[in-house]
Amino acid sequence: MKIAVCVKHVPEGTSRIDPGTKRLDRAGEGALNHFDANAVEEALRLKGDSDTEVVAVSLGPQKALDSLRKALAMGADRAVLVSDDAAAGSDLVATSRLLAAALAKEEPDLVLFGQQASDADGAVLWAAVAERLGRPVVSQAMELSVDGGTVHVKRQTEHGYDTIEAPLPAVVAVSDAINEPRYPSLKGIMGAKKKPQDVLSLADLGVDAGDAGEAGSRTTVLALGDPPARADSQKIEDDGNAAQAIVDFLAEKRLI
Amino acid sequence: MATTAKKTEIDPLDYLAVDALLSDEERAIRDTVRQFVTEKVKPYVGEWFERGELPLELIPELASLGLFGMHLEGYGLPEASSVMYGLVCQELEAGDAGIRSLVSVQGSLSMYAIWKWGSEEQKQRWLPAMHAGEKIGCFGLTEPDAGSDPGAMRTTAKRDGSDWILNGAKMWITNGSIADVAVVWARTEDGAINGFLVEKDMPGFEAPLMHHKMSLRASITSELVLKDVHVPEENRFPEISTLRGPLSCLNEARFGIVFGVVGSARTCLETALDYAKERIVFGKPIAGYQLTQQKLAEMALEVNRGALVALHLGRMKDEGTLRPEHVSMGKMGNVRGALDVARTARSILGGNGITLEYPVIRHMNNLETVLTYEGTHEVHTLSVGKALTGENAFR
Numbered sequence: 001m002k003i004a005v006c007v008k009h010v011p012e013g014t015s016r017i018d019p020g021t022k023r024l025d026r027a028g029e030g031a032l033n034h035f036d037a038n039a040v041e042e043a044l045r046l047k048g049d050s051d052t053e054v055v056a057v058s059l060g061p062q063k064a065l066d067s068l069r070k071a072l073a074m075g076a077d078r079a080v081l082v083s084d085d086a087a088a089g090s091d092l093v094a095t096s097r098l099l100a101a102a103l104a105k106e107e108p109d110l111v112l113f114g115q116q117a118s119d120a121d122g123a124v125l126w127a128a129v130a131e132r133l134g135r136p137v138v139s140q141a142m143e144l145s146v147d148g149g150t151v152h153v154k155r156q157t158e159h160g161y162d163t164i165e166a167p168l169p170a171v172v173a174v175s176d177a178i179n180e181p182r183y184p185s186l187k188g189i190m191g192a193k194k195k196p197q198d199v200l201s202l203a204d205l206g207v208d209a210g211d212a213g214e215a216g217s218r219t220t221v222l223a224l225g226d227p228p229a230r231a232d233s234q235k236i237e238d239d240g241n242a243a244q245a246i247v248d249f250l251a252e253k254r255l256i
Numbered sequence: 257m258a259t260t261a262k263k264t265e266i267d268p269l270d271y272l273a274v275d276a277l278l279s280d281e282e283r284a285i286r287d288t289v290r291q292f293v294t295e296k297v298k299p300y301v302g303e304w305f306e307r308g309e310l311p312l313e314l315i316p317e318l319a320s321l322g323l324f325g326m327h328l329e330g331y332g333l334p335e336a337s338s339v340m341y342g343l344v345c346q347e348l349e350a351g352d353a354g355i356r357s358l359v360s361v362q363g364s365l366s367m368y369a370i371w372k373w374g375s376e377e378q379k380q381r382w383l384p385a386m387h388a389g390e391k392i393g394c395f396g397l398t399e400p401d402a403g404s405d406p407g408a409m410r411t412t413a414k415r416d417g418s419d420w421i422l423n424g425a426k427m428w429i430t431n432g433s434i435a436d437v438a439v440v441w442a443r444t445e446d447g448a449i450n451g452f453l454v455e456k457d458m459p460g461f462e463a464p465l466m467h468h469k470m471s472l473r474a475s476i477t478s479e480l481v482l483k484d485v486h487v488p489e490e491n492r493f494p495e496i497s498t499l500r501g502p503l504s505c506l507n508e509a510r511f512g513i514v515f516g517v518v519g520s521a522r523t524c525l526e527t528a529l530d531y532a533k534e535r536i537v538f539g540k541p542i543a544g545y546q547l548t549q550q551k552l553a554e555m556a557l558e559v560n561r562g563a564l565v566a567l568h569l570g571r572m573k574d575e576g577t578l579r580p581e582h583v584s585m586g587k588m589g590n591v592r593g594a595l596d597v598a599r600t601a602r603s604i605l606g607g608n609g610i611t612l613e614y615p616v617i618r619h620m621n622n623l624e625t626v627l628t629y630e631g632t633h634e635v636h637t638l639s640v641g642k643a644l645t646g647e648n649a650f651r
Contacts, residue, residue, distance in 0.1 A: 066280065073284065183292055186322035186334045186344075189284045 001052040003043045004108035006099060007036040007071055009064035010119040022221040023089055024119055032067035035114030037181035039174050042144055043112050044075045053077050055106055059098050065197060072192035073184035079197040086202055086209040091217035096128035098212055101205040103133060110151060113173040130171035138164050139173040269526055272560040277567060285340050289347035297351035302612040304474040310354060319389025323359050325367035331383040339570035342515035350519030353622035354475030361430040364509040366393025369439045373451055373493040373501055382437060394435035396426035396480045397502045404635050407499060413442040413450055422452060422485040432463040432478025441502045448497035452487050460485040471621040507580050510630040514569055514586035517594035517626055518562040520619040524601035525555045527616055531605050551600045558593035565590060584639035595623045
């Protein structure tokens with residue numbers, strides 16, 4: 001079996017949006033999106049001692065290799081980075097196109113995603129990629145197993161769990177509660193740089209520059225601004241009756 | 257010379273940008289251990305310290321990170337560089353010197369002794385199991401009446417046919433009570449110093465815990481008591497018969513300390529800096545007062561100077577140019593610097609500085625041990641003095 005895990009290199013610490021480009025500032029230190037660590041862990045757990053190959057796939061600047069190496073240090077076998085100046089500024093539509101192209105080359109049986117990226121918090125990329133690949137998709141996987149040509153998923157919902165089966169090849173986005181990612185071992189870290197790491201350009205994927213980056217995006221950030229102050233807020237000064245005032249307010253709103 | 261390099265902003269916790277001197281791989285190892293310590297050690301270690309415990313569940317976790325004997329080669333060991341080993345010590349001690357001591361004693365004293373001086377059979381038997389954390393080692397050199405002068409040791413090894421009978425006592429032995437194997441140094445009848453692998457179930461061998469410590473409380477410290485312990489010849493290190501044996505091992509371990517204490521000091525600086533920015537006195541944060549700023553600036557200086565010295569010595573060790581006298585200067589300066597940082601941090605935290613709610617007094621008390629063990633500050637001073645003058649002032 002072959003499992004591809006899509007991972008993202010996200011800025012460390014507090015995210016900052018560059019007011020000039022209106023893009024997330026990716027110049028500083030970055031790290032593996034922690035939600036994706038759950039997907040890497042799940043792939044490694046499914047692999048166990050078998051000859052399953054785990055490939056970590058990412059789209060990003062050259063520095064994203066750091067996060068791919070973290071996945072390799074944890075135990076992934078190989079890394080693929082799609083990196084091209086023309087891909088900078090890709091929105092979800094363009095990103096899903098590029099990732100789908102990279103995944104189509106790999107032809108994995110199972111594609112795993114983390115539930116969301118901690119920088120942009122989109123939480124839809126896995127759906128867009130599955131759509132482009134024409135594969136079934138299951139999100140919020142709490143438990144995952146593969147049995148022959150079928151993936152079995154216990155899916156977390158607001159009201160309980162769905163038990164879902166899907167034929168392989170399939171795309172699964174795992175919940176951050178599915179597992180506790182392992183720490184990379186010293187030998188894993190030291191061995192990571194010797195594992196294959198391919199960097200692919202748009203040309204390698206056969207994608208036109210016009211279908212990537214801002215040119216290939218369907219959304220445009222027009223302006224950035226602070227959230228407006230709440231005009232309808234009400235301040236209760238405690239003159240001894242604050243508790244009653246709060247109760248009255250909640251009762252009026254039919255919240256209690 | 258004109259340069260286009262961009263000046264980065266000052267990082268209060270890496271003022272001199274020492275980080276930039278590390279390779280990606282070194283940073284990755286450092287970051288992994290830092291994350292482990294942040295998640296698995298720091299939230300709990302105050303409690304362990306108060307109760308005087310070292311949770312043994314940590315051992316398999318440290319083993320799965322691959323840290324035991326990480327800088328040794330062969331026998332399935334990781335063969336990491338000295339700098340990598342040092343950075344690991346630094347991050348572990350940023351949590352607690354007791355946890356760093358556990359790893360130091362397992363890897364740099366016990367495993368190193370076997371790796372350096374053991375027979376092939378001894379290495380095969382112990383090194384892989386000790387790397388995996390399945391077997392724990394300790395190292396017995398210091399005695400109740402022989403510390404800085406190990407040549408005064410009274411533990412004896414007498415021939416019994418082809419085997420040996422050991423008698424004596426060792427003291428201040430980290431990991432002693434949980435050890436499966438103790439590297440015990442003893443004097444033979446002809447005056448030689450020999451190393452023996454004493455196994456925990458050998459009759460006459462006991463390793464009682466030492467109590468009433470006010471320092472390194474999240475660490476196991478023991479006595480080793482040997483009463484007519486029968487040790488087979490195959491458990492003796494075959495080649496070494498002088499003090500060079502144990503001293504070579506100590507040199508490995510104190511190298512780790514040069515890095516380790518930078519971790520302690522960094523945690524103290526970090527804590528004091530956060531505290532000083534939030535603690536309001538006379539209407540403004542104490543960070544805004546000159547007396548506090550002087551303290552913080554001196555602390556940052558020591559942390560950064562220590563980090564640079566440690567890294568420099570690490571690079572020398574990897575190049576093969578490091579001498580014990582270099583390590584002496586590193587240990588001397590870095591431990592003293594870290595202790596100053598910890599004491600100053602304690603004063604910035606005021607009353608809060610004496611509680612285990614904050615890491616500072618724990619590090620401060622731990623550093624009192626670190627100042628003394630693996631060669632006292634005084635002995636290292638004399639080692640540097642001798643290297644400077646050519647005069648031996650030890651005796």
